[in-house]
Amino acid sequence: MKQEEKQTLSISEKLAIDRTKLANERTFLAFFRSFVVMLSSGLAIVKLQFLRNIYVIGIALMIIGLMLLIYG
Template sequence: MSDSPYKAIVPETLSNADLLAIGRNKMANERTLLAYVRTFLSFIVAGVSLIQFFNVTSFVLLGYLLIPVAVIIMIIGIFRFIKAKRELDNLHK
């Protein structure tokens, strides 16, 4: 996964259309991060709700499982955002 799809692009040869496409990719990257945040918050709320409102052991365990899963999802989202941001920033300095 270390191979960047952008490594063959020479930044000095980019046209205006290419620069606009880079801008669109940066905005798409930000929207993707926001989707990760939304998923993180949903899992946290679901986990806390299951813990607080149910006395059934299986629901409580599921609630305790959802909270670390939410944290893992958020960490993955942040790392992917940073990686894509660096690759896109290297194209246009």
């Protein structure tokens, strides 16, 4: 059934499907990139001894990063 449906699609419809897939992939990669940056920034703040006064911000960045990974 799916093979028959693919054969009946026009070129512009196939290209639209490909564009949609690529847009979804770009969105996922943007969320993943944001997760990595927030998690690494949070870990750096938590691990560095002289940044103890902003320790809570480091924890918050890690939590937000994990939420981005789950949402994305």
